[in-house]
Amino acid sequence: MTKIVNPYAEMPGYHCFGCSPKNDHGLQMTFTKEGDEVVSVWQPRRFLQGFHQMLHGGIQATLMDEIGSWLVQVTLKTAGVTSGLNIRYLKTVYVNQGEITLRAKLKGMRRNLADVDVSLTNSEGVLCATGEVTYYTFSQEVARQKLNFPSEEAFYESQKKE
Template sequence: MKKIKNPYSNLETYNCFGCSPKNPIGLHLSFILDGNEVIGKWTPSHNYEGWHNILHGGIQATLLDEIASWTVLSLLKTSGFTVKINVQLHKNVLISDGEITLKARLKSKKLNIVTIETQLFNSKQELCTEGEYVYYVYSQEIAKKRFHFPENEDELFGE
C-alpha cells in the first residue's frame, strides 16, 4: 500500500471541496493505493446530513467522484474531468455509525475515456452506495502544462 500525496496542496489557489486540506467546509479526503485499487476513509459529521442522521446523497456522490478522480491521478498518472455519473444508493449511511470506506478501481479505458467503478461502505463494511464514473483524461503533457500535474512519481506517493 502506498499513500497518495496531494501534489496540489501547496498551490495558493487550490481549494477543492473534496480534497483540499485548506477548504474550511471541505471533505479533506486523502487516499492510498493498494495494488489497482484506491481506498479512502472518511468520518461524516452532521454538517453533511440530508435527513436526520443520514449522509446526504449528493455528498455520497461527491465522495465517489473524488475517489474516481484520484484513481485517474494515481493509476493513469494524469488528470481529467467527469463527463458522466451513475450512482446507486442501496442503503442509508448513518452519520452516527462513524467512519466510512471508499473504494475505486479502473473498469475500462478507451482512448481518452475511462470508466471508474466506485463503492462506499459503512462502518460495518456493508455496501451502501456504488457508482460508475466516466472521465475524459488528458495526455500527461497537457496535465503537466495546464493542470499542475507533478513531473515525477515521487511527488505522487509516500508520506
C-alpha cells in the same frame, strides 16, 4: 497499502472541496493505494446530512467523483474531468455511525475515456452505494499545462533513507 500524498496541498489558491486539507468547509479526503485500487477512509460530519443523521446523497456522489479522479491521476498518470456519473444508492449512510470506506478501481479505457467503478461501505462493511464514473482524460502534456498535474513521484512520499 501506500499513502498517497496530495501534491496540490501547498499550491497557492488550492481549495478543492473534495481533497484540500486546508478547506475547512470541504471533505478533506485522504487516499491510499492498495493493489490496483485507491481507497479513502472518511468520517462523515453532521453538517453534511440531508434527512436527520443521513449523509446527503450529493455528498456521497462527490466522494465517489473525487476518489475516481484520484484513481485516474495515480493509475493512468494523468488528469481528467468527469464526463459521467451514475450512482446506485443501496443502503442509508449515517453521519453518526463511524467511518465509511470508498474504493475505486479502473474498469476500462475507451480511447481517452476512463471508466471507474467505486464502492462505498459503512463502518460495518455493508455496501451502501456503488458508482460508475467516466473521466475524459488528457494527455500528460495538457494535464501539466492546464491542470497543474505534477510528476508521478509527487504522489508518494520519498522512500530515500537519509
